[in-house]
Amino acid sequence: MTRSPNKAARRSARLAVSLYVLAALTVIALPRSFAQEAPESPQPDRQVPRGPVQLVPQNLPDLPEGEHTLPEEAPGGAGPLLLYPGGQAPQAPDLPPRQISPRPGALEAGIEVGVLGDVGEASIGLLTEDQGGLGARMWQGTNRRDAERLLPELSAPLFQPSLHDLQYRLLLSSAAPPSGATAGQSILYLRLERLMAAGESEAVRRLFAGRERVKMDAGSAKLRAEAFLAAGDVKEACRSLDLLPVGSDPLGDPLAAFSLKLTALCQAEAGETVAANLTADLAREQGMEDALFYSLLAQKTDGLKLDAPAPGRLGPLRYALYLAAGRALPADAVSLAEPSLLADMMRREGLDMGLRIQAGEKAVAAYLAAPHELAALYAGATLPKKTDEAWQARAALYKTLSDENVPGDKAVLVSGGLAAAETSEDFRMLARVLGPIIASIPPRGGDPVLGGHFVRALIVNEERVRASMWLAALSEAGHRTPQLDELKGMVRLLTGKRGVEPDLAAASAELKLRIGEGGRVRAVAAREALLLDALGYQLSPDLWTALLDSGELPDGLMPGPQLLRALDEASTAGRRGETVLLTLALPGKTGIDDLHPQALANMVSALLKVGLREEAFRLALDALLAASEAGRVPPA
Incomplete structure (x- = not known):
């Protein structure tokens, strides 16, 4: 028409x-x-470009080692440079105030x-090195184009605490940005975009709290507004x-x-x-x-x-x-919600309790909220007699456990709840919410399946001593299975993280026996052996002989050689920010579950080289938890 x-x-x-x-x-x-x-x-x-792009801050010190470029990127110029994509520097307008009102003034x-301008991306961050940041010079020696290319590739949200913690610190550290030529992307925008994708809208709000004059492009301004909208703060978003x-x-x-x-x-x-x-x-x-x-x-x-x-x-x-x-939000709002909304949905008192609990479970699983917040929602929920949905069953379990006083009965209830977790993320989330209850139950060695549930849950919560006590009780009761040995290997990593060297002779003997089992048991043992080696532990030569004689290393997704080579070069040169960025980029969108054990070993070794020892042990632990079903799925 x-x-x-x-x-x-x-x-x-x-x-x-x-x-x-x-x-x-x-x-x-x-x-x-x-x-x-x-x-x-x-x-x-x-x-359409909107103005000048300052590629290198004027006060950034010279880098004695020179500029670095990842293997697949061509090196660029390193001097201070202002680019005006439109051809010339625009005349800065002298703007009057803007107010949404029919009566100006x-x-x-x-x-x-209010206008947001003046503070550049180099100075904005939440974490100094003393607060867990990666250091003001974390990008020293890193080529800016490499950072611009890799930051958008980071997965979000992340459900392994080691990777989540590294990404959170990478994106929120107060640090001078990487130097060199730029592809035209704002590092601030790239950081904000990944934070919002990860659900960290609260962190973005804190990033701008008290900073009324932050220089940013339009894309960053949109993300800033969305962070406040995610909390229903329209006034600040405006x-x-x-x-x-x-x-x-x-x-x-x-x-x-x-x-x-x-x-x-x-x-x-x-x-x-x-x-x-x-x-x-x-x-x-x-x-x-x-x-x-x-x-x-x-x-x-x-x-x-x-x-x-x-x-x-x-x-x-x-x-x-x-x-x-x-x-009212739609009944399926949680399944439709972007991660940035989850924490606010959980905490918003006017919302339906079912929506709040479902949002809370997702928020806790993605490390966007504390487990005790979800526990409080479970305790206050009014539930139907027949709990058809998984969140209702978990809330009912928590309420029943809160009323139960007999430790043995509590243990059975906890084990049943953990066994019902359909995914490793659900198991980890529930283990964290039930953490105080799990820690209060004395070890029992009679049931290896129940015991396995408790040991794995305690490992998730990094309760090394209690996990060891449960393993000792199971051993004294005569239970010895490859699955329990896998859990023992995870406790070994918790011991090493504290700076105590584990019994390497016993570890080598156990790993050699598990390698002889073949199948999935061998695959987990091979992964553990390579991770221990990457952490600097000297295992028995007989173990390596047994591993090689039993076949090739287990299959897994292997990142491209350029990324692996870049990770080695960055960590050897001590470029901490770049090392963490590459460590996070290596697993891609698939995560560490199916990553090749050699790639995982490279990631762990790289973190050690740049002084992130505790982080290396936590990554190794998460890699074993991802590969092993011990304590979650009963042995066949």
């Missing part, structure tokens, strides 16, 4: 009127003390949007509006679409109903189709609940709109 000229003319007239009225109502205003800074770099998905009338594009086509520019929606929400939150509705009309005129957005906004501004399709996914902006409109 062809649009008639008259209809097109009327549409153009309506659009012109909408733009004129909206411009009159939405006055862009900021205190003059907050001068607009040119963004640090263009947002990766945008084609009336501070009580709306939400003031402070990012000044760095988002205005007037661009929302159909061709996702940032412009986000900016338009956020503007409408900010206007509605400020009580400016007319302005919010005009912004929505403008979005419709420009062809932006989002029935759920319009429905939620109408409920917020006018109390109207318009029909709208169920969401296909639940991101921060949509979540904040649900909260602002006072509309």
Whole structure:
């Protein structure tokens, strides 16, 4: 169907009127003390550069060892450089204050949007070296392009504590950025993007707390806004509006679409109903189709609940709109929610308890919330008599355990709950939530399956002494299986992490016996042997002979030789940040479960070289937990 000229003319007239009225109502205003800074770099998905990109901070000291480039990358220039992709340095505008309100300057009338500028990516971080950071010089000697290429490849969220901890510290350390030529990507943006993908919206909010003048590009400003929207903090999210594009086509520019929606929400939150509705009309005129957005906004501004399709996914902006409109989240909200929402959903008292518990289980599994928070939700839940869903069964288990006083009966209940865990992530999550209860039950050696559950759970919680006591009780009762020996090997790593050298002769003998079992038992033993060797322990030559005589190393996914070579070079040169980045990048999206044991050994060895000894032991422990089903799946 062809649009008639008259209809097109009327549409153009309506659009012109909408733009004129909206411009009159939405006055862009900021205190003059907050001068607009040119963004640090263009947002990766945008084609139009917004300003200068400072590739090397002026105060960064020279690197005596020279610039390093990963094998597959060509080396670039190392001097301080400002690139103006548009061809020349733009004249910085002297912007007046921006305030979403029909009465400019009336501070009580709306939400003031502050300018964020001045502090560069080199100085922003939560963790100094004394606070667990990787050091202010962690990127010294690393080529910037390599960091820009590898950071987006990091998996998120992560369910192994060793990798999660390393990634958290890598992304939140206060450090000068890597030097050298750039592909045009902001390191701050890349860090924020991975933090949000991992669900660390709370960390992003803390990153910006008290920092009103942070230089960033539009993509970083969007992520900052989303971090606050993930907590329902619309007012603080609106402070990012000044760095988002205005007037661009929302159909061709996702940032412009986000900016338009956020503007409408900010206007509605400020009580400016007319302005919010005009912004929505403008979005419709420009062809932006989002029935759920319009429905939620109408409920917020006018109390109207318009029909709208169920969401296909639940991101921060949509979540904040649900909260602002006072509309209940859909029943499947947790399965639709991005990781950045999980912690807030768990803690938000107005939400359905079932949603809170399901979100809490996911948040604890991804190390986004503390186990005791989920335990409190379990304890306060009102459950049906018939618990059909897994979360209901776990909540019922916790409530029953809280009322049970007989240790033997408690042990049986705990074992049954752990046995019902369908995945290793579920097992780890439940073991952490039940940690205080598990630690209170005296060791019992009568049942090797029950005992295995307890030993594995105690290992997950790094309760070395109690795990050893359970293993001793099982041994005294005459139980000796390859699976219990696998658990003993994990306790060995906990012992080594404390700086106490394990009995290597006994370890070599046990590993040799397990290698002779073949199959999965041999595969786990081979992985353990290579990890112990990477940690610097000298095992018996007879063990290596037995391993070689019994066949090749177990199969596994092997990263490309360039990455392995780069990891070795970075760790040998002491480039800590690059070593951690490559260690995290090596497993790819598949994780460490199916990674080749030699690649795991390389990762552990590299961490040792850059002084991350405890982290190397924790990674080795997680690698064994990932490969072994001991204490989780009963032996066949």
